Amino acid sequence: MLSLENVSAGYKDTPVISHISAEFTPGKIYALLGPNGCGKSTLLRTIAQLQPVISGQINYQGQSISRLTNRHRAKVFAMLSQQNPIPEGINVRQLVEFGRTPHQRFFAKLTATDQHIIEQSMQWCELDETLIHKPLSDLSGGQRQRAWLAMALAQQSQYLLLDEPTTYLDLKHQIKLMNILNTLKEKGKTIICVLHDLNQASHYCDELMILNNAQLYTQGPPDKVMTSQMLENVFEIKATISRNEQSNTPMVILP
Numbered sequence: 584m585l586s587l588e589n590v591s592a593g594y595k596d597t598p599v600i601s602h603i604s605a606e607f608t609p610g611k612i613y614a615l616l617g618p619n620g621c622g623k624s625t626l627l628r629t630i631a632q633l634q635p636v637i638s639g640q641i642n643y644q645g646q647s648i649s650r651l652t653n654r655h656r657a658k659v660f661a662m663l664s665q666q667n668p669i670p671e672g673i674n675v676r677q678l679v680e681f682g683r684t685p686h687q688r689f690f691a692k693l694t695a696t697d698q699h700i701i702e703q704s705m706q707w708c709e710l711d712e713t714l715i716h717k718p719l720s721d722l723s724g725g726q727r728q729r730a731w732l733a734m735a736l737a738q739q740s741q742y743l744l745l746d747e748p749t750t751y752l753d754l755k756h757q758i759k760l761m762n763i764l765n766t767l768k769e770k771g772k773t774i775i776c777v778l779h780d781l782n783q784a785s786h787y788c789d790e791l792m793i794l795n796n797a798q799l800y801t802q803g804p805p806d807k808v809m810t811s812q813m814l815e816n817v818f819e820i821k822a823t824i825s826r827n828e829q830s831n832t833p834m835v836i837l838p
């Protein structure tokens with residue numbers, strides 16, 4: 584179990600998220616939602632230990648995550664950032680192979696299990712023979728996003744932290760991604776993702792965490808959180824809530 588106790592974090596000791604407490608239960612998909620600049624990426628990066636906590640504590644299995652070794656941390660958290668670098672001279676398959684690093688012994692070759700996981704991750708992300716030998720620099724934005732995602736999946740961490748994972752993807756691949764997340768959740772993994780599409784979050788996620796003005800405005804299942812009052816208070820839009828007939832989840836109807 585991962586928990587945040589009164590966490591404040593930001594840049595150069597200036598908090599952009601303030602006093603956030605939350606618990607992330609295994610086997611659930613959490614969406615971080617909120618207006619631009621409210622601190623969603625900062626919160627995700629802080630959980631991944633890519634930036635320091637200013638005050639408060641993040642605990643994993645009862646102890647501060649700052650005490651985890653790098654290798655252990657990489658087995659607990661895999662992070663897909665909003666913008667990923669384009670390393671020169673490596674192809675898609677080589678990138679995905681990096682995902683296995685925390686599981687490998689130093690200088691050891693990839694095992695048959697590693698190879699199987701790499702193949703499966705690439706298959707899940709529809710990276711076929713025409714793509715896997717291409718340098719990352721030669722891919723489209725969406726193809727590159729899928730390559731980074733495959734690397735994160737190959738890491739087989741307990742927590743998958745995804746910052747706007749659907750942004751560059753076409754609709755088919757967005758749905759495919761959300762279904763992969765659902766499969767992982769059924770295997771007991773926990774997914775925390777920043778999303779902007781409120782209906783996507785409502786449809787696929789178990790818990791919505793709404794950030795506003797550096798604080799956690801509210802948290803809970805879509806039925807509790809997705810209200811027209813919240814949309815007005817946080818997103819400053821007047822919208823009504825209907826229901827998705829298929830999933831019976833709340834659906835935002837724009838004015």
Ligand SMILES: Nc1ncnc2c1ncn2[C@@H]1O[C@H](COP(=O)(O)OP(=O)(O)OP(=O)(O)O)[C@@H](O)[C@H]1O
Nearest residue numbers: 594599617618619620621622623624625626665777
């Ligand atoms: N490297 C940085 N140095 C200083 N301030 C930063 C830095 N990165 C982000 N910020 C500031 O921190 C605040 C929160 O940014 P963050 O990227 O976490 O927001 P967000 O909710 O993810 O936004 P968006 O929806 O636009 O992606 C913003 O005011 C932003 O300007």
